[in-house]
Amino acid sequence: MNCKQAGLFLSGATLLLSLPACNGIFEDIYDMPTSETGNEYGFIVVDEKTRRGRIYIDATDYTEWHYIDLQGKRVTTTPVGDAAPETWDFAIHRYDTKTNGAEVWESSASVFDDLPALGIVSEEQWIADEWTTDRITVDMSQMMDGVILYAEDYWNPCLSRWLDVNTSTMPPVYTLSGKIYLLRLNNGTYAALRLTNFMNDAAIKGYMTIDYLYPVE
Amino acid sequence: MKQLVLSLFGLLFTLQTQAQYKISGTVSDAAGRPLVGATVTVKELPTLGAVADTEGRYKIELPDKNTYTLCASFVGYESVSEKIAADQSGPLNFRLAERSTMLDQVVVTATRTPKLLKDVPIVTRVISEADIKQVDATHVGDLLQSELPGIEFSYSMNQQVSLNMSGFGGNSVLFLVDGERLAGETLDNVDYSRLNMDNVGRIEIVKGAVSSLYGSNAIGGVVNIISRESREPWSINLNGRYGAHNEQRYGGSVGFNQGRFNSMTNVQYTSIDAIDLSKGTDNAEVGDYSTIYGNSSFNVKERLIVTAAEGLRFTARAGYFFRERDASESIRDRYRSFSGGLKGNWAITQSDDLELSYAFDQYDKSDYLVPTSRDVRDYSNVQHTLRTLYNHTFSGKHILTVGGDYLRDYLMSYQFTDNGSHTQHTADAFAQFDWNPHRRFNLIAGLRFDHFSAANLSHLSPKLGVMYKVANCSLRASYAGGFRAPTLKEMYMDFYMGNIFMIYGNPELKAESSHNFSLSAEYLKGQHNFTVTGFYNLVDNRITTVWIQELEGQIYTTMSPLQVAGAEANASGRYACGISWRVSYAYTREMIKRGQPLLSSTRPHAATARLAYNKQWKNYGLNVSLSGRWLSRVTCDVYTEVTSYEETVRQTYPGYTIWKLSLTQHLWRGMDLTLAVDNLFNYRPDYYYSNSPTTIGTTCSVGLSLNIEQFFKNK
Numbered sequence: 001m002n003c004k005q006a007g008l009f010l011s012g013a014t015l016l017l018s019l020p021a022c023n024g025i026f027e028d029i030y031d032m033p034t035s036e037t038g039n040e041y042g043f044i045v046v047d048e049k050t051r052r053g054r055i056y057i058d059a060t061d062y063t064e065w066h067y068i069d070l071q072g073k074r075v076t077t078t079p080v081g082d083a084a085p086e087t088w089d090f091a092i093h094r095y096d097t098k099t100n101g102a103e104v105w106e107s108s109a110s111v112f113d114d115l116p117a118l119g120i121v122s123e124e125q126w127i128a129d130e131w132t133t134d135r136i137t138v139d140m141s142q143m144m145d146g147v148i149l150y151a152e153d154y155w156n157p158c159l160s161r162w163l164d165v166n167t168s169t170m171p172p173v174y175t176l177s178g179k180i181y182l183l184r185l186n187n188g189t190y191a192a193l194r195l196t197n198f199m200n201d202a203a204i205k206g207y208m209t210i211d212y213l214y215p216v217e
Numbered sequence: 218m219k220q221l222v223l224s225l226f227g228l229l230f231t232l233q234t235q236a237q238y239k240i241s242g243t244v245s246d247a248a249g250r251p252l253v254g255a256t257v258t259v260k261e262l263p264t265l266g267a268v269a270d271t272e273g274r275y276k277i278e279l280p281d282k283n284t285y286t287l288c289a290s291f292v293g294y295e296s297v298s299e300k301i302a303a304d305q306s307g308p309l310n311f312r313l314a315e316r317s318t319m320l321d322q323v324v325v326t327a328t329r330t331p332k333l334l335k336d337v338p339i340v341t342r343v344i345s346e347a348d349i350k351q352v353d354a355t356h357v358g359d360l361l362q363s364e365l366p367g368i369e370f371s372y373s374m375n376q377q378v379s380l381n382m383s384g385f386g387g388n389s390v391l392f393l394v395d396g397e398r399l400a401g402e403t404l405d406n407v408d409y410s411r412l413n414m415d416n417v418g419r420i421e422i423v424k425g426a427v428s429s430l431y432g433s434n435a436i437g438g439v440v441n442i443i444s445r446e447s448r449e450p451w452s453i454n455l456n457g458r459y460g461a462h463n464e465q466r467y468g469g470s471v472g473f474n475q476g477r478f479n480s481m482t483n484v485q486y487t488s489i490d491a492i493d494l495s496k497g498t499d500n501a502e503v504g505d506y507s508t509i510y511g512n513s514s515f516n517v518k519e520r521l522i523v524t525a526a527e528g529l530r531f532t533a534r535a536g537y538f539f540r541e542r543d544a545s546e547s548i549r550d551r552y553r554s555f556s557g558g559l560k561g562n563w564a565i566t567q568s569d570d571l572e573l574s575y576a577f578d579q580y581d582k583s584d585y586l587v588p589t590s591r592d593v594r595d596y597s598n599v600q601h602t603l604r605t606l607y608n609h610t611f612s613g614k615h616i617l618t619v620g621g622d623y624l625r626d627y628l629m630s631y632q633f634t635d636n637g638s639h640t641q642h643t644a645d646a647f648a649q650f651d652w653n654p655h656r657r658f659n660l661i662a663g664l665r666f667d668h669f670s671a672a673n674l675s676h677l678s679p680k681l682g683v684m685y686k687v688a689n690c691s692l693r694a695s696y697a698g699g700f701r702a703p704t705l706k707e708m709y710m711d712f713y714m715g716n717i718f719m720i721y722g723n724p725e726l727k728a729e730s731s732h733n734f735s736l737s738a739e740y741l742k743g744q745h746n747f748t749v750t751g752f753y754n755l756v757d758n759r760i761t762t763v764w765i766q767e768l769e770g771q772i773y774t775t776m777s778p779l780q781v782a783g784a785e786a787n788a789s790g791r792y793a794c795g796i797s798w799r800v801s802y803a804y805t806r807e808m809i810k811r812g813q814p815l816l817s818s819t820r821p822h823a824a825t826a827r828l829a830y831n832k833q834w835k836n837y838g839l840n841v842s843l844s845g846r847w848l849s850r851v852t853c854d855v856y857t858e859v860t861s862y863e864e865t866v867r868q869t870y871p872g873y874t875i876w877k878l879s880l881t882q883h884l885w886r887g888m889d890l891t892l893a894v895d896n897l898f899n900y901r902p903d904y905y906y907s908n909s910p911t912t913i914g915t916t917c918s919v920g921l922s923l924n925i926e927q928f929f930k931n932k
Binding site for chain 2: 025027031032140197199201202209
């Protein structure tokens with residue numbers, strides 16, 4: 001009996017020891033982060049036929065503005081305080097926005113096909129940029145101690161509503177408006193923008209994904 | 218044993234008696250489960266009796282139709298007597314309640330060998346299955362806070378749960394499930410919501426250092442959750458509970474115990490909506506948090522025990538856990554674990570037994586990004602453990618225990634450079650001798666050697682404990698060494714915290730170490746039990762983060778020694794009328810080097826209390842329980858700035874008292890209905906600190922449990 005018991009026990013032990021050591025199971029149930037599938041920034045999707053596309057910007061750095069030229073399909077990054085490039089339509093800094101002399105209207109549409117005719121927007125509904133001294137954060141290193149440094153700059157209060165950041169609770173609550181914003185550019189053309197995401201796959205905030213329709217006809 | 222012999226003798230005797238009439242019925246516990254081997258004796262005829270069979274049934278043939286008193290008894294349970302009338306014709310069923318003292322309970326955690334609680338030389342606290350039911354807890358945090366003073370679960374950053382047990386944090390208290398560690402941590406705490414109370418037989422808590430048996434992390438104590446085995450031929454349980462904030466809990470289990478096979482499968486789902494704390498206070502500034510995140514969880518586990526041959530038993534288990542936390546509209550935090558294990562127990566001879574096991578545990582964290590519907594993993598801790606344990610008993614009473622473990626610990630984390638990974642191997646060997654030279658005296662000594670590959674660190678952990686029994690009193694004294702090896706996270710972190718500052722790991726860290734002294738006296742008189750315990754801990758090389766200006770960030774390093782001393786007192790009683798009570802009090806005092814800040818917020822005084830009434834009738838049972846916990850205010854130091862550890866200010870957190878009233882009715886066979894009122898006296902904090910209870914006032918809950926197999930039993 002003891003031999004049989006010993007045999008059974010050793011069989012069990014062998015089975016245990018032969019199990020392969022590995023770094024885990026069920027890896028496939030997760031999505032691969034884009035950092036492992038290759039990152040691209042700028043105008044990552046451009047469809048000339050439908051005039052639509054997608055812009056992806058690494059806006060994690062508090063000290064940078066990213067200037068977007070919709071006609072030239074170009075994104076130019078400069079430090080806060082430096083001069084803007086010669087041609088640009090709107091710019092983003094983290095979640096903040098400003099325009100190159102444009103005005104913005106917030107529609108209730110969430111897809112481009114639902115955009116109303118341009119004519120329904122009355123003149124007073126277009127909102128221009130305003131000069132701010134406490135919006136453009138450039139130094140958050142002492143934020144935990146209540147010290148935040150700002151740069152003075154223009155800021156568009158309407159387009160910046162595309163993401164609401166409620167800092168009254170910790171951690172802050174981020175809410176995408178999901179709405180499409182119409183820009184009446186200074187060259188007389190119109191653009192439609194929608195912020196679809198503000199994070200990368202690692203949930204790091206400041207990676208902005210913007211869908212656009214330009215020009216709006 | 219004497220009762221058993223008497224009963225068997227009685228059985229034989231009844232065969233020869235001229236039977237006048239038969240009385241039969243069942244003996245079960247409070248939940249209706251059969252108590253196999255329980256004895257039923259006749260008070261007036263000491264030689265007459267019966268032993269309950271595998272379904273808890275008994276049958277006695279009485280010599281005449283006089284009035285007799287039948288008494289049912291079972292180890293660990295209160296005996297119950299019933300008078301039978303001369304014309305008694307139906308079945309006479311007994312439901313026995315567990316004894317409050319639990320001294321006949323077999324425990325394993327303090328010695329890693331099965332011993333009666335009253336014979337364990339190291340102070341061990343047991344929370345029984347009956348206690349768990351009375352508390353109506355969903356997971357281990359609710360239960361421990363309700364049952365033990367000096368345990369507090371609060372929130373750390375980002376509403377992650379953080380433990381304080383008599384001055385020790387989550388990384389200094391080792392949580393085990395059937396002796397196995399849990400992979401994964403968040404801010405130094407394991408995921409306590411993995412530890413649901415479904416299918417838990419009992420919980421054993423050993424406070425103080427236990428590293429001589431369990432190695433790293435067992436500085437402040439060990440909490441071992443022991444699963445329940447299926448006792449009935451087959452069983453099906455369905456249960457549900459609904460409470461405030463749309464809190465829902467649904468569970469079910471299927472078990473069988475047939476021949477060589479014993480299986481139990483459990484499934485549980487829980488969910489709760491976000492809690493708006495502004496409804497709980499009139500203060501415009503609600504607190505550190507204004508909303509507690511809603512969350513849901515799903516937990517399934519299976520355990521199969523196969524008795525392959527006499528003395529040879531294999532246990533296989535597997536489990537899956539999923540939790541989702543609604544951290545924001547854009548991100549849902551997801552936590553998963555996959556676990557499994559195989560264990561063989563071989564009773565080689567009457568004096569020798571061997572255990573060999575393999576355990577696998579994986580704990581993952583991922584972010585479900587709502588805008589893109591992508592579920593991206595950024596943390597995975599995978600642990601493979603091999604264990605062996607051998608016991609030899611000398612002269613039937615002295616036990617030598619030797620064993621060894623190997624652990625492969627893999628950690629991938631967003632807190633490492635480029636979401637990288639690190640792996641380390643740990644190995645240990647230990648020996649313990651449990652010497653019982655006299656029935657009144659017990660001495661236990663142990664030593665363990667641990668080695669960690671990542672830090673190339675070795676550590677020796679000793680233990681010495683003595684127990685002396687005199688009259689109704691048991692005196693215990695022990696010394697134990699504890700330690701905690703630096704984790705892979707603490708050694709290799711390279712993390713840009715919230716895009717604000719860096720936190721760096723430190724590969725040069727030493728192990729935290731502790732010396733723990735404990736003295737206790739236990740007194741048992743009738744239905745009363747009194748225990749007093751005093752303890753002292755000296756903890757050195759405590760690992761923490763400090764701000765380094767040159768690095769413009771934090772780095773892990775060691776800090777000043779901490780002394781933690783305290784005392785605990787516990788008194789309980791249980792009476793035949795069904796009333797029981799328990800009062801526990803804990804005093805904890807932390808002392809640090811003069812001039813150093815004392816940052817932990819351990820409350821100096823804490824108490825728990827419970828008054829219960831439990832009565833079973835023929836077709837109805839009632840359990841009313843009033844339980845409360847009281848925590849004193851505490852004042853500690855907090856840094857004035859996160860990015861400069863220069864100045865501190867004194868911060869006082871208010872004390873509070875919370876009471877809960879629950880009523881469980883055993884309505885019909887296996888049907889139990891529980892109604893509970895939580896926060897009975899409507900306590901509402903003025904300001905919600907991270908260690909305030911997350912209540913917004915008095916709330917109610919209702920629960921229903923159905924033991925289907927009992928519907929089909931002949932009663």
